[in-house]
Amino acid sequence: MMRMQMMRKLRCLAWFPCLLAFLLLPGSVHAKEYACDVTIPATVQVSGDRIPSGEVYEVVMEAITKDAPVAENMTQKVLNSGTVSFGQIHYTVPGDYQYKIYQKSGSTDRFTYDKTVYTVTVRVQNDAEGGLTAELWAVKEGTTMKNDAVQFQNHYDAPRNNGGGSSHHHRTEETVTYTTVIQQPPAAIGAPRTGDAQQPLLWGALILLTLSGSMIIVGKMKKYYC
Template sequence: MTLFLKKHNIALLLPLLLMLVLFPLRASAEDYSCTASIPVRVSLTGEIDTEFAVQISSEEGDPLPEEDVLKIRGSGNATFGAITYTEPGDYHYTVVQQGGEIPYLTYDDTVYRVTVRVTNNEKGGLTPEIWAIKDEQTEKTAELVFTNVYNPATPTPTPGGEQTPTPGGEQTPTPGGQQTPIPGGQPTPVPGTQQGAGTATSVSALLQQFHIPQTGDQFPLILLVVLVCVAAVGFGYSCYRKKHPKKGGSPGNTK
Protein backbone atom coordinates (compact mmCIF):
# COMPACT_ATOMS: atom_id res chain seq x y z
CA MET A 1 0.00 0.00 0.00
CA THR A 2 2.75 2.41 0.93
CA LEU A 3 4.61 1.56 -2.21
CA PHE A 4 1.48 2.29 -4.26
CA LEU A 5 1.05 5.75 -2.74
CA LYS A 6 4.66 6.59 -3.32
CA LYS A 7 4.33 5.72 -7.01
CA HIS A 8 1.20 7.86 -7.40
CA ASN A 9 2.76 10.83 -5.60
CA ILE A 10 5.74 10.74 -7.90
CA ALA A 11 3.40 10.67 -10.89
CA LEU A 12 1.58 13.76 -9.59
CA LEU A 13 4.77 15.67 -8.82
CA LEU A 14 6.25 15.26 -12.29
CA PRO A 15 3.66 17.53 -14.07
CA LEU A 16 4.06 20.16 -11.36
CA LEU A 17 7.80 20.19 -11.77
CA LEU A 18 7.46 20.50 -15.54
CA MET A 19 5.09 23.49 -15.16
CA LEU A 20 7.47 25.26 -12.79
CA VAL A 21 10.37 24.77 -15.20
CA LEU A 22 8.62 25.63 -18.49
CA PHE A 23 6.63 28.73 -17.51
CA PRO A 24 9.61 30.78 -16.31
CA LEU A 25 11.45 29.94 -19.53
CA ARG A 26 8.46 31.03 -21.61
CA ALA A 27 8.18 34.29 -19.74
CA SER A 28 11.87 34.98 -20.23
CA ALA A 29 11.52 34.34 -23.98
CA GLU A 30 8.68 36.87 -24.23
CA ASP A 31 10.79 39.51 -22.43
CA TYR A 32 13.78 38.85 -24.68
CA SER A 33 12.84 41.43 -27.33
CA CYS A 34 13.02 45.14 -28.06
CA THR A 35 11.48 47.73 -30.34
CA ALA A 36 13.05 50.51 -32.39
CA SER A 37 11.66 53.53 -34.23
CA ILE A 38 13.29 55.40 -37.12
CA PRO A 39 12.50 59.16 -37.18
CA VAL A 40 12.46 61.24 -40.37
CA ARG A 41 11.97 64.93 -41.08
CA VAL A 42 10.87 66.80 -44.22
CA SER A 43 11.87 70.45 -44.69
CA LEU A 44 10.23 72.65 -47.34
CA THR A 45 11.70 75.91 -48.63
CA GLY A 46 9.07 78.05 -50.36
CA GLU A 47 5.31 78.26 -50.06
CA ILE A 48 3.23 75.44 -51.55
CA ASP A 49 0.53 73.23 -50.07
CA THR A 50 1.50 69.68 -50.96
CA GLU A 51 2.22 66.30 -49.37
CA PHE A 52 5.48 64.36 -49.42
CA ALA A 53 5.95 60.59 -49.05
CA VAL A 54 8.94 58.88 -47.38
CA GLN A 55 9.35 55.13 -47.82
CA ILE A 56 11.33 52.46 -45.94
CA SER A 57 12.34 49.13 -47.42
CA SER A 58 14.01 46.10 -45.85
CA GLU A 59 17.12 44.32 -46.98
CA GLU A 60 17.39 40.54 -46.58
CA GLY A 61 13.89 40.19 -45.17
CA ASP A 62 14.48 42.21 -42.01
CA PRO A 63 11.36 43.13 -39.97
CA LEU A 64 9.42 46.23 -41.11
CA PRO A 65 6.99 48.60 -39.38
CA GLU A 66 3.26 48.27 -40.01
CA GLU A 67 3.33 51.37 -42.24
CA ASP A 68 6.24 51.47 -44.65
CA VAL A 69 5.25 54.86 -46.19
CA LEU A 70 4.94 58.08 -44.20
CA LYS A 71 2.92 61.06 -45.51
CA ILE A 72 4.07 64.51 -44.41
CA ARG A 73 2.37 67.74 -45.55
CA GLY A 74 4.75 70.63 -46.05
CA SER A 75 7.45 70.60 -43.39
CA GLY A 76 7.12 68.14 -40.50
CA ASN A 77 8.33 65.09 -38.59
CA ALA A 78 7.19 61.46 -38.61
CA THR A 79 8.45 58.07 -37.36
CA PHE A 80 8.71 54.56 -38.73
CA GLY A 81 7.90 52.19 -35.92
CA ALA A 82 7.72 50.45 -33.70
CA ILE A 83 9.79 47.62 -35.22
CA THR A 84 10.12 44.54 -33.00
CA TYR A 85 13.35 42.53 -32.75
CA THR A 86 13.76 39.21 -30.93
CA GLU A 87 17.33 38.38 -31.77
CA PRO A 88 20.65 40.22 -31.59
CA GLY A 89 22.16 41.31 -34.88
CA ASP A 90 22.41 44.07 -37.47
CA TYR A 91 19.26 44.95 -39.45
CA HIS A 92 19.57 47.07 -42.59
CA TYR A 93 17.05 49.38 -44.27
CA THR A 94 16.85 51.92 -47.08
CA VAL A 95 14.88 55.15 -46.58
CA VAL A 96 14.09 57.44 -49.53
CA GLN A 97 11.62 60.15 -50.45
CA GLN A 98 9.27 59.49 -53.35
CA GLY A 99 9.49 61.99 -56.19
CA GLY A 100 6.72 63.99 -57.85
CA GLU A 101 5.89 66.09 -60.92
CA ILE A 102 4.91 69.46 -59.45
CA PRO A 103 6.42 72.28 -61.57
CA TYR A 104 9.19 74.35 -59.94
CA LEU A 105 9.40 71.89 -57.00
CA THR A 106 12.75 70.14 -56.45
CA TYR A 107 12.51 66.89 -54.49
CA ASP A 108 15.38 65.75 -52.27
CA ASP A 109 16.57 62.42 -53.70
CA THR A 110 18.95 61.54 -50.85
CA VAL A 111 19.24 57.81 -50.10
CA TYR A 112 19.77 56.83 -46.46
CA ARG A 113 21.23 53.44 -45.48
CA VAL A 114 19.88 52.77 -41.99
CA THR A 115 21.33 50.19 -39.59
CA VAL A 116 19.59 48.95 -36.43
CA ARG A 117 22.04 47.04 -34.26
CA VAL A 118 20.42 44.88 -31.56
CA THR A 119 22.64 43.70 -28.68
CA ASN A 120 22.21 41.96 -25.33
CA ASN A 121 22.06 44.25 -22.34
CA GLU A 122 23.05 43.73 -18.69
CA LYS A 123 19.49 42.90 -17.64
CA GLY A 124 19.24 39.94 -19.96
CA GLY A 125 17.23 41.78 -22.60
CA LEU A 126 17.91 43.41 -25.94
CA THR A 127 18.90 47.01 -26.71
CA PRO A 128 18.70 48.68 -30.18
CA GLU A 129 21.15 51.22 -31.59
CA ILE A 130 20.24 53.20 -34.73
CA TRP A 131 22.33 55.20 -37.20
CA ALA A 132 22.14 56.19 -40.86
CA ILE A 133 24.63 56.92 -43.63
CA LYS A 134 23.88 58.96 -46.70
CA ASP A 135 24.45 57.21 -49.99
CA GLU A 136 28.10 57.38 -51.12
CA GLN A 137 29.22 58.78 -47.74
CA THR A 138 30.81 57.23 -44.66
CA GLU A 139 29.86 59.59 -41.84
CA LYS A 140 27.11 58.36 -39.52
CA THR A 141 24.10 60.55 -38.75
CA ALA A 142 21.16 60.20 -36.40
CA GLU A 143 18.88 62.48 -38.49
CA LEU A 144 17.12 61.55 -41.70
CA VAL A 145 16.24 64.89 -43.29
CA PHE A 146 14.80 65.54 -46.75
CA THR A 147 14.97 69.16 -47.91
CA ASN A 148 12.64 70.18 -50.76
CA VAL A 149 12.71 73.54 -52.56
CA TYR A 150 9.78 75.26 -54.31
CA ASN A 151 11.00 78.12 -56.52
CA PRO A 152 8.44 79.29 -59.11
CA ALA A 153 9.76 81.25 -62.08
CA THR A 154 9.25 85.03 -62.01
CA PRO A 155 8.60 86.66 -65.42
CA THR A 156 10.90 89.60 -66.23
CA PRO A 157 10.22 92.33 -68.84
CA THR A 158 12.27 92.24 -72.03
CA PRO A 159 13.03 95.07 -74.50
CA GLY A 160 10.49 95.29 -77.29
CA GLY A 161 7.79 93.61 -75.25
CA GLU A 162 4.13 94.47 -75.04
CA GLN A 163 3.20 98.14 -74.75
CA THR A 164 1.38 99.34 -71.65
CA PRO A 165 -1.78 101.39 -72.50
CA THR A 166 -2.04 104.88 -71.01
CA PRO A 167 -5.10 106.04 -69.04
CA GLY A 168 -7.89 107.63 -71.09
CA GLY A 169 -6.58 106.57 -74.48
CA GLU A 170 -6.86 110.17 -75.84
CA GLN A 171 -4.34 111.81 -78.11
CA THR A 172 -2.28 114.99 -78.21
CA PRO A 173 -0.91 116.65 -81.33
CA THR A 174 2.68 116.46 -82.45
CA PRO A 175 4.47 118.57 -85.09
CA GLY A 176 3.39 117.55 -88.58
CA GLY A 177 -0.20 116.78 -87.68
CA GLN A 178 0.36 113.40 -85.97
CA GLN A 179 -1.22 112.68 -82.63
CA THR A 180 -0.08 110.73 -79.57
CA PRO A 181 -2.12 109.56 -76.53
CA ILE A 182 -2.25 111.55 -73.28
CA PRO A 183 -4.13 110.65 -70.08
CA GLY A 184 -7.74 111.78 -70.41
CA GLY A 185 -6.85 114.62 -72.78
CA GLN A 186 -8.50 115.98 -75.92
CA PRO A 187 -6.88 116.86 -79.27
CA THR A 188 -5.51 120.40 -79.31
CA PRO A 189 -4.70 122.45 -82.43
CA VAL A 190 -1.16 122.74 -83.74
CA PRO A 191 0.36 124.45 -86.75
CA GLY A 192 -0.47 122.60 -89.95
CA THR A 193 -3.74 121.03 -88.68
CA GLN A 194 -7.28 122.02 -89.65
CA GLN A 195 -8.90 123.66 -86.63
CA GLY A 196 -11.66 126.32 -86.47
CA ALA A 197 -13.64 127.86 -89.32
CA GLY A 198 -14.86 131.18 -90.81
CA THR A 199 -12.74 134.29 -90.24
CA ALA A 200 -9.87 132.52 -88.51
CA THR A 201 -9.46 130.20 -91.51
CA SER A 202 -9.66 133.08 -94.02
CA VAL A 203 -7.15 135.23 -92.15
CA SER A 204 -4.82 132.25 -91.79
CA ALA A 205 -5.01 131.64 -95.55
CA LEU A 206 -4.41 135.35 -96.22
CA LEU A 207 -1.39 135.39 -93.94
CA GLN A 208 -0.01 132.33 -95.66
CA GLN A 209 -0.52 133.99 -99.07
CA PHE A 210 1.51 137.06 -98.04
CA HIS A 211 4.08 134.89 -96.20
CA ILE A 212 3.26 136.56 -92.90
CA PRO A 213 4.37 134.43 -89.94
CA GLN A 214 1.55 132.90 -87.95
CA THR A 215 1.40 132.47 -84.19
CA GLY A 216 -0.68 130.27 -82.00
CA ASP A 217 -1.64 133.29 -79.84
CA GLN A 218 -5.28 134.43 -80.26
CA PHE A 219 -4.69 138.14 -79.47
CA PRO A 220 -2.31 138.92 -82.43
CA LEU A 221 -4.69 137.14 -84.75
CA ILE A 222 -7.58 139.46 -83.75
CA LEU A 223 -5.32 142.50 -84.10
CA LEU A 224 -4.41 141.47 -87.64
CA VAL A 225 -8.10 141.11 -88.50
CA VAL A 226 -8.80 144.62 -87.19
CA LEU A 227 -5.91 146.07 -89.20
CA VAL A 228 -7.12 144.36 -92.36
CA CYS A 229 -10.63 145.71 -91.78
CA VAL A 230 -9.31 149.26 -91.20
CA ALA A 231 -7.20 149.05 -94.36
CA ALA A 232 -10.23 147.87 -96.33
CA VAL A 233 -12.36 150.75 -95.04
CA GLY A 234 -9.62 153.27 -95.88
CA PHE A 235 -9.18 151.84 -99.37
CA GLY A 236 -12.92 151.98 -99.99
CA TYR A 237 -13.16 155.53 -98.73
CA SER A 238 -10.31 156.62 -101.00
CA CYS A 239 -12.06 155.13 -104.02
CA TYR A 240 -15.29 156.83 -103.08
CA ARG A 241 -13.60 160.27 -102.87
CA LYS A 242 -12.10 159.82 -106.30
CA LYS A 243 -15.47 159.12 -107.83
CA HIS A 244 -17.33 161.77 -105.82
CA PRO A 245 -15.05 164.79 -105.22
CA LYS A 246 -16.29 167.57 -102.93
CA LYS A 247 -17.99 170.62 -104.47
CA GLY A 248 -16.27 174.01 -104.19
CA GLY A 249 -12.81 172.72 -104.62
CA SER A 250 -9.80 174.82 -105.59
CA PRO A 251 -10.29 177.17 -108.60
CA GLY A 252 -7.72 175.45 -110.66
CA ASN A 253 -9.71 172.24 -110.66
CA THR A 254 -13.09 173.71 -111.87
CA LYS A 255 -14.19 174.35 -115.41
Protein backbone atom coordinates in the same frame (compact mmCIF):
# COMPACT_ATOMS: atom_id res chain seq x y z
CA MET B 1 -5.08 31.25 25.68
CA MET B 2 -6.56 34.38 24.20
CA ARG B 3 -3.16 35.98 24.06
CA MET B 4 -1.74 33.01 22.14
CA GLN B 5 -4.54 33.22 19.58
CA MET B 6 -3.90 36.93 19.14
CA MET B 7 -0.20 36.26 18.62
CA ARG B 8 -0.95 33.73 15.89
CA LYS B 9 -3.23 36.21 14.10
CA LEU B 10 -0.63 38.96 14.27
CA ARG B 11 2.06 36.65 12.90
CA CYS B 12 -0.19 35.83 9.93
CA LEU B 13 -0.86 39.53 9.34
CA ALA B 14 2.87 40.26 9.44
CA TRP B 15 3.42 37.96 6.46
CA PHE B 16 0.54 39.41 4.43
CA PRO B 17 2.28 42.66 3.24
CA CYS B 18 5.32 40.67 2.10
CA LEU B 19 3.13 38.25 0.17
CA LEU B 20 1.29 41.19 -1.44
CA ALA B 21 4.55 42.80 -2.53
CA PHE B 22 5.73 39.50 -3.99
CA LEU B 23 2.57 39.14 -6.06
CA LEU B 24 2.68 42.75 -7.30
CA LEU B 25 6.32 42.61 -8.35
CA PRO B 26 6.49 40.16 -11.26
CA GLY B 27 9.63 41.89 -12.53
CA SER B 28 11.50 40.84 -9.43
CA VAL B 29 11.15 37.18 -10.28
CA HIS B 30 11.03 37.28 -14.08
CA ALA B 31 13.77 38.30 -16.50
CA LYS B 32 13.31 41.26 -18.78
CA GLU B 33 11.41 40.45 -21.97
CA TYR B 34 13.89 39.30 -24.63
CA ALA B 35 12.88 41.97 -27.15
CA CYS B 36 13.10 45.67 -27.96
CA ASP B 37 11.06 48.11 -30.06
CA VAL B 38 12.55 50.74 -32.35
CA THR B 39 11.01 53.78 -34.08
CA ILE B 40 12.81 55.42 -37.01
CA PRO B 41 11.78 59.03 -37.75
CA ALA B 42 12.22 60.87 -41.06
CA THR B 43 11.84 64.62 -41.59
CA VAL B 44 10.84 66.50 -44.75
CA GLN B 45 11.67 70.20 -44.97
CA VAL B 46 11.00 72.68 -47.78
CA SER B 47 12.83 75.90 -48.57
CA GLY B 48 11.87 78.74 -50.91
CA ASP B 49 9.52 81.71 -51.14
CA ARG B 50 5.72 81.58 -51.49
CA ILE B 51 5.59 77.80 -51.25
CA PRO B 52 2.13 76.59 -52.40
CA SER B 53 0.12 74.75 -49.76
CA GLY B 54 -1.07 71.18 -50.13
CA GLU B 55 2.05 69.48 -51.49
CA VAL B 56 2.28 65.86 -50.31
CA TYR B 57 5.64 64.11 -50.05
CA GLU B 58 6.08 60.34 -49.81
CA VAL B 59 8.85 58.76 -47.75
CA VAL B 60 9.50 55.06 -48.29
CA MET B 61 11.32 52.51 -46.14
CA GLU B 62 12.51 49.16 -47.53
CA ALA B 63 14.23 46.29 -45.73
CA ILE B 64 17.69 45.42 -47.06
CA THR B 65 18.46 42.60 -44.61
CA LYS B 66 16.57 39.41 -45.41
CA ASP B 67 13.75 38.65 -42.96
CA ALA B 68 14.31 41.92 -41.10
CA PRO B 69 11.32 43.04 -38.98
CA VAL B 70 9.42 45.87 -40.63
CA ALA B 71 7.05 48.65 -39.62
CA GLU B 72 3.33 48.28 -40.12
CA ASN B 73 3.32 51.10 -42.68
CA MET B 74 6.43 51.27 -44.88
CA THR B 75 5.24 54.34 -46.84
CA GLN B 76 4.56 57.57 -44.97
CA LYS B 77 3.06 60.78 -46.35
CA VAL B 78 4.02 64.29 -45.26
CA LEU B 79 1.74 67.25 -45.97
CA ASN B 80 3.69 70.49 -46.64
CA SER B 81 6.53 69.56 -44.21
CA GLY B 82 7.10 67.68 -40.98
CA THR B 83 8.28 64.43 -39.40
CA VAL B 84 6.91 60.90 -39.79
CA SER B 85 7.90 57.72 -37.96
CA PHE B 86 8.37 54.12 -39.05
CA GLY B 87 7.56 51.87 -36.13
CA GLN B 88 7.22 50.37 -33.68
CA ILE B 89 9.56 47.76 -35.17
CA HIS B 90 9.80 44.73 -32.88
CA TYR B 91 13.09 42.80 -32.56
CA THR B 92 13.54 39.46 -30.81
CA VAL B 93 16.87 38.26 -32.27
CA PRO B 94 20.27 40.00 -31.92
CA GLY B 95 21.99 41.13 -35.11
CA ASP B 96 22.43 43.98 -37.59
CA TYR B 97 19.34 44.95 -39.59
CA GLN B 98 19.58 47.40 -42.48
CA TYR B 99 16.90 49.46 -44.19
CA LYS B 100 16.79 51.89 -47.10
CA ILE B 101 14.83 55.13 -46.66
CA TYR B 102 14.22 57.52 -49.54
CA GLN B 103 11.73 60.06 -50.81
CA LYS B 104 9.65 59.51 -53.93
CA SER B 105 10.19 62.28 -56.46
CA GLY B 106 7.01 64.21 -57.16
CA SER B 107 6.00 65.94 -60.39
CA THR B 108 4.73 69.32 -59.20
CA ASP B 109 6.08 72.28 -61.19
CA ARG B 110 8.89 74.31 -59.63
CA PHE B 111 9.61 71.78 -56.88
CA THR B 112 13.01 70.13 -56.57
CA TYR B 113 12.84 66.89 -54.58
CA ASP B 114 15.69 65.64 -52.44
CA LYS B 115 16.89 62.33 -53.93
CA THR B 116 19.10 61.33 -51.00
CA VAL B 117 18.96 57.64 -50.08
CA TYR B 118 19.76 56.68 -46.47
CA THR B 119 20.90 53.30 -45.22
CA VAL B 120 19.72 52.91 -41.63
CA THR B 121 21.37 50.25 -39.47
CA VAL B 122 19.67 48.89 -36.35
CA ARG B 123 22.15 46.93 -34.25
CA VAL B 124 20.32 44.71 -31.74
CA GLN B 125 22.40 43.32 -28.86
CA ASN B 126 22.04 41.55 -25.54
CA ASP B 127 22.05 43.84 -22.54
CA ALA B 128 23.23 43.29 -18.96
CA GLU B 129 19.72 42.63 -17.67
CA GLY B 130 18.84 39.65 -19.83
CA GLY B 131 16.96 41.60 -22.50
CA LEU B 132 17.75 43.27 -25.80
CA THR B 133 18.82 46.80 -26.62
CA ALA B 134 19.61 48.54 -29.92
CA GLU B 135 21.65 51.37 -31.37
CA LEU B 136 20.73 53.13 -34.62
CA TRP B 137 22.51 55.24 -37.20
CA ALA B 138 21.94 56.43 -40.75
CA VAL B 139 24.42 56.81 -43.61
CA LYS B 140 23.79 58.76 -46.81
CA GLU B 141 24.35 56.76 -49.98
CA GLY B 142 27.84 57.40 -51.34
CA THR B 143 29.27 58.47 -47.95
CA THR B 144 30.58 56.77 -44.84
CA MET B 145 29.67 59.38 -42.24
CA LYS B 146 27.09 58.35 -39.64
CA ASN B 147 24.09 60.65 -39.23
CA ASP B 148 21.73 60.80 -36.26
CA ALA B 149 18.75 61.85 -38.41
CA VAL B 150 17.05 61.07 -41.72
CA GLN B 151 16.24 64.37 -43.40
CA PHE B 152 15.03 65.37 -46.86
CA GLN B 153 15.42 68.99 -47.95
CA ASN B 154 13.15 69.97 -50.85
CA HIS B 155 13.04 73.35 -52.57
CA TYR B 156 10.39 75.46 -54.30
CA ASP B 157 11.46 77.95 -56.95
CA ALA B 158 8.81 80.69 -56.84
CA PRO B 159 7.92 82.42 -60.12
CA ARG B 160 9.32 85.92 -60.53
CA ASN B 161 6.81 88.71 -60.04
CA ASN B 162 7.80 91.09 -62.85
CA GLY B 163 4.51 92.98 -62.89
CA GLY B 164 3.71 91.78 -66.38
CA GLY B 165 1.42 89.09 -67.71
CA SER B 166 -2.28 88.94 -68.41
CA SER B 167 -5.04 89.73 -65.93
CA HIS B 168 -6.01 86.02 -66.02
CA HIS B 169 -2.55 85.09 -64.78
CA HIS B 170 -2.84 87.73 -62.04
CA ARG B 171 -6.17 86.33 -60.81
CA THR B 172 -4.74 82.80 -60.74
CA GLU B 173 -1.82 83.92 -58.58
CA GLU B 174 -4.22 85.58 -56.12
CA THR B 175 -6.12 82.34 -55.47
CA VAL B 176 -3.02 80.35 -54.50
CA THR B 177 -2.71 79.44 -50.81
CA TYR B 178 0.84 79.53 -49.54
CA THR B 179 2.49 77.46 -46.83
CA THR B 180 4.16 79.16 -43.89
CA VAL B 181 7.25 77.03 -43.46
CA ILE B 182 8.84 76.92 -40.02
CA GLN B 183 12.13 75.12 -40.30
CA GLN B 184 12.53 72.77 -37.35
CA PRO B 185 15.49 70.53 -36.58
CA PRO B 186 15.00 66.99 -37.86
CA ALA B 187 13.94 64.37 -35.33
CA ALA B 188 16.94 62.43 -34.11
CA ILE B 189 17.02 58.66 -34.19
CA GLY B 190 16.22 57.96 -30.55
CA ALA B 191 16.85 55.18 -28.09
CA PRO B 192 14.72 52.04 -28.46
CA ARG B 193 12.08 50.83 -26.05
CA THR B 194 13.10 47.63 -24.32
CA GLY B 195 10.76 44.92 -23.16
CA ASP B 196 11.17 45.92 -19.50
CA ALA B 197 8.00 47.65 -18.34
CA GLN B 198 8.98 48.01 -14.67
CA GLN B 199 8.80 51.34 -12.88
CA PRO B 200 11.59 51.19 -10.26
CA LEU B 201 10.42 54.20 -8.21
CA LEU B 202 6.89 52.86 -7.92
CA TRP B 203 8.04 49.41 -6.88
CA GLY B 204 10.56 50.87 -4.41
CA ALA B 205 7.84 52.90 -2.74
CA LEU B 206 5.64 49.79 -2.54
CA ILE B 207 8.41 47.81 -0.85
CA LEU B 208 8.96 50.59 1.71
CA LEU B 209 5.25 50.70 2.52
CA THR B 210 5.20 46.92 2.87
CA LEU B 211 8.15 46.89 5.26
CA SER B 212 6.61 49.73 7.29
CA GLY B 213 3.37 47.76 7.64
CA SER B 214 5.27 44.68 8.74
CA MET B 215 7.20 46.66 11.36
CA ILE B 216 3.97 48.09 12.82
CA ILE B 217 2.46 44.62 13.13
CA VAL B 218 5.65 43.25 14.72
CA GLY B 219 5.56 46.13 17.21
CA LYS B 220 2.03 45.21 18.21
CA MET B 221 3.11 41.59 18.61
CA LYS B 222 5.83 42.64 21.05
CA LYS B 223 3.33 44.77 22.98
CA TYR B 224 0.96 41.86 23.42
CA TYR B 225 3.79 39.51 24.24
CA CYS B 226 5.13 41.78 26.94
